[in-house]
Amino acid sequence: MTDPGSTGVTVLGLGAMGSTLAATLLDAGHDVTVWNRSPERAAGLSARGAEAAAAVGTAVAAHPLTVACLLDHASVHETLDPVIAGMRGSTLLNVTTTTPNEARELDTWAAGHGVRYLDGAIMATPSMIGTPEASILYSGSAEVFADLRPVLDRWATSTYDGEDSGLASLFDLAMLSGMYTMFAGFLHGAAMAGSAGMTATEFAARATPFLSAMTFAFAHDAAVVDGGDYTVAGQQSLDFSDLSHIVRASEEQGVAPVPVAAVQELISKQIAQGYGAEGFARIYESLRTDRT
Ligand code: FVH
Numbered sequence: 001m002t003d004p005g006s007t008g009v010t011v012l013g014l015g016a017m018g019s020t021l022a023a024t025l026l027d028a029g030h031d032v033t034v035w036n037r038s039p040e041r042a043a044g045l046s047a048r049g050a051e052a053a054a055a056v057g058t059a060v061a062a063h064p065l066t067v068a069c070l071l072d073h074a075s076v077h078e079t080l081d082p083v084i085a086g087m088r089g090s091t092l093l094n095v096t097t098t099t100p101n102e103a104r105e106l107d108t109w110a111a112g113h114g115v116r117y118l119d120g121a122i123m124a125t126p127s128m129i130g131t132p133e134a135s136i137l138y139s140g141s142a143e144v145f146a147d148l149r150p151v152l153d154r155w156a157t158s159t160y161d162g163e164d165s166g167l168a169s170l171f172d173l174a175m176l177s178g179m180y181t182m183f184a185g186f187l188h189g190a191a192m193a194g195s196a197g198m199t200a201t202e203f204a205a206r207a208t209p210f211l212s213a214m215t216f217a218f219a220h221d222a223a224v225v226d227g228g229d230y231t232v233a234g235q236q237s238l239d240f241s242d243l244s245h246i247v248r249a250s251e252e253q254g255v256a257p258v259p260v261a262a263v264q265e266l267i268s269k270q271i272a273q274g275y276g277a278e279g280f281a282r283i284y285e286s287l288r289t290d291r292t
Contacts, residue, residue: 007151008033008063012056012079013096014041018069020126021095021155026050027130028154035059037079057083060090065151068094073102077109088114091144093152095120095136099173100166107140107165118144119165121172122156129155137172140165181259186211188250188259195253221281235279238270 008031011022018034019041026032026048033051034042035058042052053059060066060083068076076096080087092115094106103119110117117140124134134156138145145152145160152158161167186207190200224232243264250257266286275282 007031007065009151010035010053010059010063010066011069012036012059012066013069013071013075014045015069015071016126017095017122017129018067019045020129021067021069022050023048024130024154025151030151030154031063033059033062056080057086060087064090065148066090066092068092068096070096072096073098073106076106084110084113084115091116091118091148093118093120093144093148095122097121097172098169100170103139103169104164104166116141116144117165118148119168120152121168123172123175124156132157135159137161137168139163139167139169182211184259188255188257191255192250192253195255221284224279224281225284230275230278230282230285232279235281237277238267238280238282239276241267241280242271243267 009022009025010033011018011025012035014022014034014036018036022032022034022045026045031051032045032049033053034045035053035056036042039052039054042050046052051062053062056079060080066087068080070076070079073096076094076098080092092106092110094103094117098106098119107117107119118138119140121137122134123137128134136152136156137159138152139161140163142160142163145158149158161171186204187200189207190203193203194200220234224230224235243260246260247257247264250260263283266283267280269286270276270278270282275285
């Protein structure tokens, strides 16, 4: 792709994210063909200059690059299985959220049909697309990533994570796992404080600076994990980290202790194995079920 502005792109899936990706390309001067299972969702993009294809086969034949931004792995197959044989020689960029193994399966399946594949994991909301805050991870063929770069960079900061097409998804989901468990912990705390009448808004005002300040410990715990020595000085020990009093307090207040009880379970597992004197970061070992 030598002239990025002239690259024609087909976008399949015009939900909140697919519509935004298509609109961003239109604004940048690309020829864009769109298709959506419910055709009425293409109207706004048609008015802005996109070609709305009535059939998915027509859409994928329109350009050498097809972007799939659908609901999930199953919907990618449901949409493309009937037309993949006709896509030989073209490129499929899948930015639909999948598991790593689902991304790998799509890569193998596309390759089996002579279709070049790149997997993408969008770490942004639709309103962030096209702004410096947006980030999209990619993995799979380095050659395809390099070829598509002028298009990809329209949307976000593009990061290439390697030839294994499952990696973008893995790193995205790993980050989301951290985010959702953090939010669950925050909301559990809000429920505990709420049992005494504090509003969630008041709790957020108190929790935000405290929790933000605690993130400095990520780098410290990471260094301990990477060093593999959980006896390094300066760590809070697992014995000291016993959270059963928080679990009890939560129950006493009539609040389900689920998030904190899950952490306590990870701690207890290490203590039961005789590691109580070692550092809190050792719960990493409770999580690595592939190593036990
Ligand atoms: N929106 C966001 O903030 C997040 C950011 C991180 C990445 N996600 C992922 O992006 C994929 C698409 O997300 P979306 O926000 O566009 O999702 P929806 O607005 O719900 O639109 C879903 C589209 O998928 C179509 N669809 C659903 N099932 C099928 C199917 N079986 N066959 C064909 N198309 C299907 C749906 O079509 P319709 O319901 O309008 O007919 C929408 O076009 C997603 O993987 C996020 O995890 C976005």
